[in-house]
Amino acid sequence: MRSIMSVVAARLAKPLRRLLRACKSAWDSSARASAALRAASGQGERAVRDSQKWREYRFENLILHPMLDQAKETLTQDECLLLVKRSRELFGFANVPIQFSNHSRRWARAWISHIVLPPWAMTPLTVMHEVAHTMTQPYKHGPYFVRAFLILVARYYGVSLRRLKALAREHRVKVAGSFPPGRGFSLEMCGAKPAPRVRFPKSRRVRA
Numbered sequence: 001m002r003s004i005m006s007v008v009a010a011r012l013a014k015p016l017r018r019l020l021r022a023c024k025s026a027w028d029s030s031a032r033a034s035a036a037l038r039a040a041s042g043q044g045e046r047a048v049r050d051s052q053k054w055r056e057y058r059f060e061n062l063i064l065h066p067m068l069d070q071a072k073e074t075l076t077q078d079e080c081l082l083l084v085k086r087s088r089e090l091f092g093f094a095n096v097p098i099q100f101s102n103h104s105r106r107w108a109r110a111w112i113s114h115i116v117l118p119p120w121a122m123t124p125l126t127v128m129h130e131v132a133h134t135m136t137q138p139y140k141h142g143p144y145f146v147r148a149f150l151i152l153v154a155r156y157y158g159v160s161l162r163r164l165k166a167l168a169r170e171h172r173v174k175v176a177g178s179f180p181p182g183r184g185f186s187l188e189m190c191g192a193k194p195a196p197r198v199r200f201p202k203s204r205r206v207r208a
């Protein structure tokens with residue numbers, strides 16, 4: 001004769017299995033949905049990570065700012081707009097607008113379509129940092145972003161790109177050797193050919 005426990009277990013086994021199957025299927029479909037969303041937005045598993053963000057910030061603050069002593073200089077709104085336009089032209093991208101925010105906003109932000117700048121961020125380095133983000137989404141502060149940013153910095157300040165890349169690598173910031181194909185970067189910027197000449201808002205040559 002079966003014990004009461006085995007009878008209860010036998011009766012519950014089927015509904016429990018059904019419940020477990022339902023949970024697993026819900027879990028699988030939600031995982032599939034997130035994967036589809038990531039694929040649709042062009043963000044693979046690796047692209048979402050932002051592993052060198054703090055190293056990149058530290059490199060800018062400790063190395064670039066002191067080296068380019070005009071980097072903290074504030075630009076006017078017109079100069080910011082022109083810098084964004086010229087920087088994107090350099091890479092073969094159409095212009096994007098800037099939303100100049102009020103004093104309370106803490107961070108400068110960039111999307112593919114536009115940039116948000118609080119007053120403290122109206123400096124050449126920060127504007128170029130945000131422009132580089134608009135062109136290298138979804139790679140965050142990864143090697144493609146750093147490459148675009150350093151090309152802009154080299155152009156704007158008239159310093160050696162090779163030297164900037166070496167400095168970045170010395171500070172454990174990875175710099176891509178080329179850009180990903182098919183993302184709008186002009187061929188000149190991807191290969192060894194010299195980039196087109198670009199006139200920036202002001203010429204600021206410094207020694208680096």
Ligand SMILES: [Zn+2]
Pocket residue numbers: 129133141
């Ligand atoms: Zn950033």
